[in-house]
Amino acid sequence: MSARAIFHLFLHAAVPAVLAWMFWRKRFMSAWVLMLLGWIIDLDHLLADPIYAPNRCSIGFHPLHTAPAIAVYAGLCVPKKTRLFGIGLIIHIVLDAIDCWWMHAGR
Incomplete structure (x- = not known):
C-alpha cells in the first residue's frame, strides 16, 4: 500500500476526530463514532472488479460516491438526529x- 493510500486512510479517522x-x-467518542460510520459507503467497492484499485478515483465510479448519493448525504446533515452521520459521509466524500x-496531480 502506498504512502498516499495510508495517509488517505489516516485522514478518514483523523478529520472526524x-x-x-x-x-x-x-x-x-459518540460524535467521532457517528462520523466514522461514513465509511459505510465504501461497501460499494465490493461491487467493483477489482474491489480495490489503488489508482481508481471513487468519485463518480462507485454508486455511493455519485452526485445523487452526495445530495442525500448533504440532506442528512440537516436533521439533528442524522447530522453527525451526514457530516461523516460528507467528510468521506471530500x-x-x-x-x-x-x-x-501525480502525487
Whole structure:
C-alpha cells in the first residue's frame, strides 16, 4: 500500500476526530463514532472488479460516491438526529475527492 493510500486512510479517522474534539468535546467518542460510520459507503467497492484499485478515483465510479448519493448525504446533515452521520459521509466524500485530485496531480 502506498504512502498516499495510508495517509488517505489516516485522514478518514483523523478529520472526524479533530472535528468531534473541536465541536462536540463533551460527547467526543459518540460524535467521532457517528462520523466514522461514513465509511459505510465504501461497501460499494465490493461491487467493483477489482474491489480495490489503488489508482481508481471513487468519485463518480462507485454508486455511493455519485452526485445523487452526495445530495442525500448533504440532506442528512440537516436533521439533528442524522447530522453527525451526514457530516461523516460528507467528510468521506471530500477526502475521497482530495485523493482523486492527488492521483491526477501525480502525487
